[in-house]
Amino acid sequence: MKHVDLNLLTALDVLLSECSVTRAAHRLNLSPSAMSRTLSRLRIATGDQLLVLAGRTLVPTPYAEQLGEHVHELARNARAILQPAHRSLDIATLERTFTIRANDGFVELLGASLMATVTQTAPQIRIHFVSKPDKDAQPLREGMIDLEVGVLGTTAPELRTRLLFRDRFVGICRSGHPFLKQVTAKHYASYQHVVVSRKRQLSGPVDDALGLLGLRRTIAMVVPTYANAMQIARYTDLLGLVPHSCVGRDLLGDHAGSAGIQRFELPVRTPEIKVAAIWHPRLHADPAHRWLRDTIFAICKNTVP
Template sequence: MDLNLLIALDALLTERSVTGAARRLGLSPSAMSRALARLRHATGDPLLVQAGRSLVPTPYAEKLGGRVPALTRDVQAVLRPPASRLDLAALHRTFTIRAGEGFVELLSAPLMAAITRAAPHVRLRFAPKPDKDAQPLRDGRIDLEIGVLGTAAPEVRTQLLFRDRSVGVARTGHPLLGPGGVTPERYAACSHVVASREGDFIEPVDHALEALGLKRTVRLVVPGHPDAMRIASRSDLVALVPRSCLGNALAADHAAILGLQSFELPVRTPEFAISAIWHPRLDADPAHRWLCDTIMAVGREAYP
């Protein structure tokens, strides 16, 4: 059995194009066409069939789609020679990281400083995070994601960066922070701004309030927590943000700079884990491992 056919099949199922698969593997289109013919003969299935100007997978190929990438990685890991020693001083590479605005605002500077000290030719590109789709990790558009694991992709790897929790913030002098304290009733009676990429009005705190027979009024939904904090600092709206957005051991008190005071929520909400998330195709890459270790070290220093 020619194991190169497995690599060719992986490329064909990913690209769904003979030309695209050939380009991916550095082959000629005719060589990839021959590989597809051999795959069809070996499996007894057409695998990819013409549909207009593109190719579409057969039901059998769709079934293989979830197994072939992992098999290909295993074969390549077995046959790949051991990695040579990583020379950070000579490493020229750009890593793309998908992270929320809060991480970029508070941790990108100390992370870049740590990376530059060890590997002066390494660059970072922070990509927007419109969702938690794992496909960019799978196809290599993203090297690493920072945040709450929200994908159902079973193959992704994770490593805990720190644990976080939700807190409330309001402008200095807000009536909620005055006499009487932050009770569930007084908190629910305020007007609120919510941060949600999906545009949702409901957060876990609403379920906790509902259990007490209370309901808050959400007046505004914005895409990110930094937006919610800035709006809360200039209005009577109350925001709910991760504790990590207030600042850390490596950054100034971000809330105080904005004129905000934080407070503990008057109801219990679950903690959540902030993790580094990557695809196992990079497990054998020493440069990627170094990047993860560096982020872990910066995270532990910022949020001990």
Template structure:
């Protein structure tokens, strides 16, 4: 294909084809007939010198080349749409009237919902925030528009989902005040010798701290598994079990607040990776002024709270 023959419509069509993995679905999304979409796929194959999508049973799967191109093509298509779209007018935040739905776990809601609501209410009194539960990391609600913004650790998300790092956290140990472990420096051996309560919603109860202990020939006894860090902290407060929680669970000042006073935190005696907390949203709202304001507000509140 000569440079003069380059058709940006092919780029946009390729973005949709790779996202949908179906000629019929891509045609429906672009408002084309299936035959027209098939001809477009044939042109794309000729232009790239690669089959791009091949049949597997009743569906289509991307070739290695198509999988490699997916991210780049999506970025280029998004930028092309942005360049060729009208510039939105100035957003009047004070008169904005809408409800934003944020999906986050209980720990995030516990720490950030109050400052977020206060900040949003002051700047945009007609905007409401709805905090939805986060049972999993499924990107479907973002794709379908049921969730405006998701907060959490990145998972195996859909390739088109946009992300922005909010802050980094780390795991800390927590024990009741007066716990024998706290009478002396916390070593890997003394830490592993204690009994532990962990937080998990999966069948796997171990994590990075167990990997680090294993490298030292150590393991810890996990005697309780609970669905939330708040549950773990309450158990640790009334027993000799140690809890492992992100530092943000202790509150903005780093020490447990009521009703979780009576606890003491300590640095883990082994190194574990930092926890990256990010905001995630669908590209359809990437250039929306109201959504951009929401993202900026969440970013500012998070950084101010954890700094």
């Protein structure tokens, strides 16, 4: 459409509606001479006179009559497309499935709260959680998932992010474990450990911190999820390492040990964990997607310890 001026479509629609250059000019806030020049351009573009004199009035040619309703519909649709989108949303009646990629810890921590909110405010929305084996941005780019929840660190520059909460690593062990009598770095390194890894990567921030002290821990078992690590630590003498948010409120304070497992602050410092929502820019202005993001943010703010 190298030489097509779509403004002519609106002008043609008004001219065919009014059958008057003067009235068409008034509707489009143009001078009669400018409207007359536009009619000349339309005649050249279509190869038809479109409007011709019949006495002192203009009447449409057979071709113009044929175009009439079709042009009006095209002009209306063009205006609708080329204007800011209408962003009203009735979340109570919206039927949609959102696919969220997140690790098991997030699902266990907030999945039930998210479902309770959805059931109450948007009962026809479905939430589909899928596993998070890596930080690959392609599923977001290709629309295979709507939202990702995970540690900040994506290398895709176009992705949008919003910090949900800050977390940190804590140690876990069975209730009454002898390690709890002496929580030191040296004592910590002397025990065997269970670690969580999906890529067979056995070292992490805690190992770096131990290394600065000339210490090294022994890894006896590798499991794929934090839930697995907590179960192993509950029934063995292995020490585990999980995000604080995974431990749950019921294991904090006076209730520590009530589920057969106890958390402890690590005897070394590890970097803070920043958990964020991540999405593709094409969904940024979508009102339903914005509702999902805001809902998850609110749940994290009110739930994460």
